[in-house]
Amino acid sequence: MVEAAKTLIKFNIGLLIVLKDGQPVGVVTERDFVERVVAREADPKKLTASEIMSSPLITIDPDEDIIRASELMQKNHIRRLPVVKDGIICGVITARDIAQHCGDYIDKATREVMRWAWGAIP
Secondary structure, rough: HHHHHHHHHHHHOOEEEEEEEOEEEEEEEEEHHHHHOOOOOHHHHOOOHHHEEOOOOOEEEEEEEEEHHHHHHHOOOOOOEEEOOOOOOEEEEEEHHHHHHHHHHHHHHHHHHHHHHOOOOO
16 A cells, blocks of 8 residues: 555556456555555555455546536546446546636536527527
């Protein structure tokens, strides 16, 4: 677990995806370290990622929209959501991503509704 913590710090990230046989099975977050290592006064040198990871892994398909991602994150009380297609990790969407781009998404949706309401879209 020490190497995992160093990786989080080195790359300034808050989540590591845990793989088993090449397939994503869980995540280790900063919170997992705090709750399952530090707060329990566990020795990180004696732990593996699978022992502290959050599982089952909650993911979203890259073809889903931002609203569905937000709903999944809210329902599952998570701030980071891996994007997975056919077992392949495409990326991670974060609560910060949603907050930064939500306005653009709402503006686009509003324009489409207004065009439809005014007959611009058949």
